[in-house]
Amino acid sequence: MKLAALTLNQKLAIVAVALGTLALFSVPHRGPVVTLDTRELAQIVEKEVDHVTPSELAGWIVQGRSDYRLVDLRTESDYAAYHIPTAENVTVAALPEFPFQRTEKIVLYSDGGIHAAQAWMLMQAQGYRAVYTVLGGLEGWKDDVLYPALPAQASAAERARFERAAALSRFFGGEPRAEGGAAVPATMELPKLAAPVPSGAVSPVAPRKKKKEGC
Amino acid sequence: MAPFYKYGFFGDEMSLVLAFVLGTGFGFFLERAGFGSARKLAAQFYLYDMSVFKVMFTAIVTAMLGVTYLGWLGWLDLSLVYLVPTHLVPQIVGGLVLGVGFVVGGYCPGTSVASLATGRIDGFVYAFGIGAGTLVYAEVFPWIKGFVNSNGMGQVTLPEVFDLPWGLVVFVVVLIAVAGFSAATLVERRFGDKA
Numbered sequence: 001m002k003l004a005a006l007t008l009n010q011k012l013a014i015v016a017v018a019l020g021t022l023a024l025f026s027v028p029h030r031g032p033v034v035t036l037d038t039r040e041l042a043q044i045v046e047k048e049v050d051h052v053t054p055s056e057l058a059g060w061i062v063q064g065r066s067d068y069r070l071v072d073l074r075t076e077s078d079y080a081a082y083h084i085p086t087a088e089n090v091t092v093a094a095l096p097e098f099p100f101q102r103t104e105k106i107v108l109y110s111d112g113g114i115h116a117a118q119a120w121m122l123m124q125a126q127g128y129r130a131v132y133t134v135l136g137g138l139e140g141w142k143d144d145v146l147y148p149a150l151p152a153q154a155s156a157a158e159r160a161r162f163e164r165a166a167a168l169s170r171f172f173g174g175e176p177r178a179e180g181g182a183a184v185p186a187t188m189e190l191p192k193l194a195a196p197v198p199s200g201a202v203s204p205v206a207p208r209k210k211k212k213e214g215c
Numbered sequence: 216m217a218p219f220y221k222y223g224f225f226g227d228e229m230s231l232v233l234a235f236v237l238g239t240g241f242g243f244f245l246e247r248a249g250f251g252s253a254r255k256l257a258a259q260f261y262l263y264d265m266s267v268f269k270v271m272f273t274a275i276v277t278a279m280l281g282v283t284y285l286g287w288l289g290w291l292d293l294s295l296v297y298l299v300p301t302h303l304v305p306q307i308v309g310g311l312v313l314g315v316g317f318v319v320g321g322y323c324p325g326t327s328v329a330s331l332a333t334g335r336i337d338g339f340v341y342a343f344g345i346g347a348g349t350l351v352y353a354e355v356f357p358w359i360k361g362f363v364n365s366n367g368m369g370q371v372t373l374p375e376v377f378d379l380p381w382g383l384v385v386f387v388v389v390l391i392a393v394a395g396f397s398a399a400t401l402v403e404r405r406f407g408d409k410a
Binding site: 009012013016017019020021023024025026027043066067129 | 284367381382385393
């Protein structure tokens with residue numbers, strides 16, 4: 001059969017089948033060996049695309065979004081005392097062995113930002129790419145979500161923003177700080193875990209089960 | 216390296232510009248395939264012209280081979296490509312609703328815009344219908360939210376669902392496409408005269 005005798009469609013079909021056959025041997029997902037592109041990582045850090053702000057995160061939790069996994073990197077006792085609703089506890093030491101999916105969006109947080117940033121790097125080295133950290137960690141969560149402050153001489157826009165933040169704060173069992181009102185509580189008590197947890201979130205006592213299991 | 220957006224090589228504004236360029240290109244090729252005409256599209260459902268089937272399957276196979284090889288070369292990280300989460304039953308129902316609209320109106324959403332761009336009045340009416348339908352959907356969404364979000368399987372791919380190697384699924388889909396193409400040609404011969 002001469003090649004010229006074939007129609008264009010038939011030739012294309014042959015090309016497709018050839019490429020499809022070769023694809024049998026393909027490994028489109030990265031294997032266990034990971035090459036870290038340092039320039040690429042530097043780009044990510046520079047552009048700050050690896051951050052989720054506490055308010056963004058709070059919004060996701062309120063909406064009941066389940067397209068990400070929130071990971072608390074602190075110790076078990078810290079986690080038991082308080083954690084951001086819907087978070088699951090994986091300590092930094094346990095992180096390398098923890099069975100995350102590569103396609104999952106993973107949001108990390110620790111007390112401040114350092115452990116989370118280090119864990120972020122660990123995850124990168126294991127080939128997880130959709131990893132984010134909560135900006136400011138749990139401290140940022142306290143400042144922005146649980147105890148938002150109304151700046152002195154706030155403008156109308158700032159006031160409106162504070163009202164929204166205050167509603168969010170009460171939702172998570174926090175206490176908004178209005179101007180002149182109660183100064184920052186000395187110890188900034190964290191809400192007790194019995195405090196309102198958004199519907200859909202599992203009680204913090206039991207570790208959160210992954211929502212989208214079973215396929 | 217890719218996806219470029221996820222790696223922050225361009226931001227939201229640039230991605231809108233690129234979306235416009237890609238969308239225009241998509242529309243151009245839809246028109247070139249003859250899909251700016253409702254007659255051509257409706258013919259698919261009466262089986263005397265299988266162009267829709269052929270063009271769509273060609274696009275699927277081309278894109279599938281493209282991402283497979285880019286992933287293999289390490290140029291594209293497939294784990295970062297966004298997939299629409301699968302909700303099996305709601306999506307089957309949605310597909311049927313879209314299919315009925317397709318047969319009745321003679322267009323699918325993309326082709327109606329291509330048709331509108333070439334000045335066809337039926338394309339304009341259809342695109343207006345999309346807008347109205349979207350508005351109605353948004354208004355009734357609170358009542359059907361539970362159903363829309365039911366059956367969630369997350370962002371899954373065929374290799375994961377069937378627990379098969381990626382390459383094997385690619386190979387099988389190519390074979391199905393080629394077989395489907397040949398079958399479509401036979402179907403056209405069988406029903407083509409009735410055009």
